[in-house]
Amino acid sequence: MDFKIIVMENKNYTRVPKQERSRETKQSILKAGLELFSEKSYYKTNSKEISKRAGVSIGSFYMYFPDKKELFKELLIEYHKQIRAVLENIEIESYVNSGKRRDFLNYLINKLIEAHYIYPEFHQEINVMALTDSDFIKVNEKSKAESIEVTKTLLHIWKDQLRIKDIEAAAIVVQTSIEEIVHVLIFSKHKAKNKKIIDECTDMLSRYLFED
Amino acid sequence: MDFKIIVMENKNYTRVPKQERSRETKQSILKAGLELFSEKSYYKTNSKEISKRAGVSIGSFYMYFPDKKELFKELLIEYHKQIRAVLENIEIESYVNSGKRRDFLNYLINKLIEAHYIYPEFHQEINVMALTDSDFIKVNEKSKAESIEVTKTLLHIWKDQLRIKDIEAAAIVVQTSIEEIVHVLIFSKHKAKNKKIIDECTDMLSRYLFED
Amino acid sequence: MDFKIIVMENKNYTRVPKQERSRETKQSILKAGLELFSEKSYYKTNSKEISKRAGVSIGSFYMYFPDKKELFKELLIEYHKQIRAVLENIEIESYVNSGKRRDFLNYLINKLIEAHYIYPEFHQEINVMALTDSDFIKVNEKSKAESIEVTKTLLHIWKDQLRIKDIEAAAIVVQTSIEEIVHVLIFSKHKAKNKKIIDECTDMLSRYLFED
Amino acid sequence: MDFKIIVMENKNYTRVPKQERSRETKQSILKAGLELFSEKSYYKTNSKEISKRAGVSIGSFYMYFPDKKELFKELLIEYHKQIRAVLENIEIESYVNSGKRRDFLNYLINKLIEAHYIYPEFHQEINVMALTDSDFIKVNEKSKAESIEVTKTLLHIWKDQLRIKDIEAAAIVVQTSIEEIVHVLIFSKHKAKNKKIIDECTDMLSRYLFED
DNA sequence: GATGAATGAGTCTTCATTCAT
DNA sequence: CATGAATGAAGACTCATTCAT
Structure with missing residues (x-):
């Protein structure tokens, strides 16, 4: 679709x-x-x-559609498919060896914003339904778990340069922080601030993950 | 209540x-x-x-209650009141001069978890309603703004020791990250991991906010 | 009711x-x-x-009523209750020893007509639903079995005077014949004929059951 | 068809x-x-x-078919046509003069069972619809009247040997009894009993119609 | 003739809210 | 004040029938 x-x-x-x-x-x-x-x-x-x-x-x-719920389910699946598509198109190569870790983080956040921008309000609604209806909880949990997995994979690429020890826990913290800040940015009314917030977020993650 | x-x-x-x-x-x-x-x-x-x-x-x-919605509204107000109460009981003094910034961050996160634990599922439901009903959006936005304000105030206390420049943007990033990680922790099924995640989060924020 | x-x-x-x-x-x-x-x-x-x-x-x-079906079910139960009530009020004593077997059969048929007259059309509808909906089939089968049981009991009273050997089969034949003829009478348009039909039916059953 | x-x-x-x-x-x-x-x-x-x-x-x-109802109507007509066909193939000759009246009755009942066996469930459904839809009531009534007419004709053949006076009423009683007992037999779960029931029915009708 | 996507009137059923007692 | 029976608008869903292709 x-x-x-x-x-x-x-x-x-x-x-x-x-x-x-x-x-x-x-x-x-x-x-x-x-x-x-x-x-x-x-x-x-x-x-x-x-x-x-x-x-x-x-x-x-x-x-x-057999019922309203099924329509939502199809949209949900489609939505996650699109987010996945964006993530799969991420170009790591140009960053990974150049040492431009900070640039990469910036790029990553921007990519994620882009992915969620497809239909920001629907992103909200997904959260709503995911919390309301047990049928959707699974879809959402699976999706979140996959995102964390992707994050873990990304972290593994910089393995040697990381200052953090527990990649598992770090992946959760990083993924969760990014996700939510992306969320804030999307609904932010003061678009002017957005760049600053992205920069701060990049700074935070960069300092957290890597030794300077 | x-x-x-x-x-x-x-x-x-x-x-x-x-x-x-x-x-x-x-x-x-x-x-x-x-x-x-x-x-x-x-x-x-x-x-x-x-x-x-x-x-x-x-x-x-x-x-x-004039209607069902009003009942929810009162619960919503009460809920935020309780979160506020927890935040207002935060004891900064013992940390602020001792230089135990990292301990404070840890304490802060734990306090927030405690605050949200009053009724975790209701926290979810609030999010749902806040997104669904325009009446609640304001209440929620106001509440979020206040949280960021509190965060800003806290950051101001350490003003001289901060490595970050834009306190406004930093407050948003910090508050959002904490809030969402708290959220994850509350609904986490692997309670064992929780301490690790809190530690990583503390580490991330500490590195981000302060020069070592 | x-x-x-x-x-x-x-x-x-x-x-x-x-x-x-x-x-x-x-x-x-x-x-x-x-x-x-x-x-x-x-x-x-x-x-x-x-x-x-x-x-x-x-x-x-x-x-x-949770639904339309349940309303029907309650009516069905009530209907059978009323038929039963009529049957239970049958006065056998005055007939059994006087040898007025033919009079008794006549009386029985008339009683059954009376019982079904409560709401003849509903009797029809019961048959309809009993055939259409599995939920009602049981109720109806049970009811029919009970009617045959009552007939068997009545036949037992005249045990010594019966010419038939297989009371079980006879009860089915008698009960079924009466039931259906009652049915015909109820919906008959030529009420004038009804007395004649009842008489013939009485005659038939009398000849069948008893030696003259 | x-x-x-x-x-x-x-x-x-x-x-x-x-x-x-x-x-x-x-x-x-x-x-x-x-x-x-x-x-x-x-x-x-x-x-x-x-x-x-x-x-x-x-x-x-x-x-x-102009509509669903018409399909049913055609099936209904066809159904009655088949019942008629069976009745028309009845061989009276061999019985009528031999005095094997009882054998004939037995044969008749068996023929009718055979006729209804074509599609027993449809026989049920016909009853349902005949009671539900005014369009079918006529078809059904006509069919029933015809059956009684056939019965009357058969009775006339034995005219001289009959003990009954009112052939009209007797025809109704006989036809109705047979029809319903056939119905019971078709849906009976205890096929073992069926022969006994047919015998009893034969006995009943024989005793009723003829002097021994 | 054949097809099956499209239609929308008609059913069942729920639930926030009222109000007589 | 308290009660809970009663209301009916509104929503989910079905299915006989039509008609463009």
Whole structure:
């Protein structure tokens, strides 16, 4: 899924392959769900509204999703997929040997912000649901564990230069700090401050992880 | 509010002073609300259930609270009051001049954990509601701002010994990191790891804030 | 439950005991359900309509019955209770020794007609549901088995005068025949014929069971 | 209609005559409807499911039947046609003059059981629908009246040997008794008892109709 | 003819809130 | 003050039927 709307540019071409149309409909429901869950939260959004926003009937909604929860679940999975995609595109090579550890940390934080920016409000909503519904807790815990694992891997690359002893605990501290600061930055109203905060965060992590 | 149930010790007095009885009833509703919101979230708890758990009628519920939301609001305010109380009881004096900055940070984190432990699940639920309902967003933002303010004040005490320049940004980074790590610790399943994580966090903040 | 409507004769008397009112509401729903299920069948009756007929809100409906099915179940149980009551009031004594076996059979058939007349259409509907919903099949089978048991007991009374050998099989044949003929009579449009049919049925059973 | 699936034996002919194909499609829908209505009742079967079982699209379903009800109606008519066919094949001649009246009754009951065995569950479902939907009540009443008419005709054959006076009423009693006992036998779980029950029924009718 | 995606009226059911007692 | 029966708007979900392809 990509969250872009596929705008039909040519209404003259009559025949849209059935499968295509079908995919489109599902897309539009996913998109509407993403928007509304983000705007007003899961509990304040009802299926009628999602359908309306998607420009389809309620019947269609239930053709593609057995229930509202399932729609959320699909969005959740998609969301994590995208975050993962960003993390997997991180270019470590140029930093790892050049000793530009601080630059790397900066780059990492910015990448993560970018990843979460896809749909910041949905990020919130995910947290909400993850806390509310046992079905989502697992998905979220798994996702968090994976993030910590990625962090651990990254730390291992600088293994020899680290001043910290317990990589496991450090990974948790680092990952948690970054994640939450990214969160703050995304919702910050004073975007001006953001650069400063990123710099401080970079400084903090740099001092923590490495001997100067 | 304290969340303990006030057990009537004197059954002889048939007439309990109305104000007393009234306060009790309200207490029991608050307690029931706190418990249920924490256990099953705001949206999955209904007023009938709260009344039942509180041992009062639904009618009583609506005598003391204009609606369900107001009950949550009062709990929210009470919750922040308690966190504040913990913070206000922090004893800085013994640390500030002794140079035991690292010990202080450790003490601070432990104090915050203690503060949040009052009702960890409710802490979650607050986050949920804060994101869901615009009425609570303000309460929460205000609370966060105050926490950062407190952090700033604390940093000012060590003013001369700090290596950081931008106290404003540092306060945000420090407060956010601590808050979230506390969060992780509270819900951590591997309590064994917790001490290590606290130590790493202390180390990180210490290195960040102070020159060795 | 009795299916009579309790008409409030005196609206001036303000206080209707709560329990009384509550029972009344439930009564009116049961009555409405009985009527509508009989008139239009279970599947064509919806909860809104039942509530409307009962003069209460849908909310009330669901206060007293978890769902439509449960309402039907309660009516079913009540129905069988009433049939049983009629059977238990049968006066055998006056017939058994006088040798008026034929009169007794006649009396029995008439009693059963009376019993089923309480709500003939509901009798139909019971058959419908008993065939449609596995939950009701048991109730119905049990009820039928009990009827055959009663028939067997009756046959035992005339033990010495019976020409039949297999009382078990005879009880099934007799009970089934009566039941179905009663059914026919109830729905018969030519009430004039009914007496004749009862007489023929009596004759048939009499000849079958007893030596002349 | 016969309920057997017509397996296409000749795959060489790519083009199956349209009428043939068309009839086949309709057959498969009828078959699927019969099965599903019998298995789960009319109201719990939906058109999508019928189409699926029939291996055709919903669109096809609605090409052959204006609505779900019409499908049931066709099955109903077909069902009665088959019962009729069995009755019409009854061989009276060999019995009527030989005086084997009892054997004939036995044969008749067995024939009727055979007739209803075509799809016993559907027999049930017919009763359900006949009571539920006014459209089917007529079909059913007509069918019942015809059965009584056939019974009357049969009784007339033995006219001179009958001990009963009112053939009309007797026909009702006989037909109703047989019909219902057949019903009991079909759904009986204790098949062992069935022979005994048939014998008792034969005995009952024989004693009732004829002087020994 | 065939297809099956799309429709939306109609059901069941919940629950915050009121108000007569 | 206390009670809890009653309310009904609102939401989740189904399914017979249509119609563009």
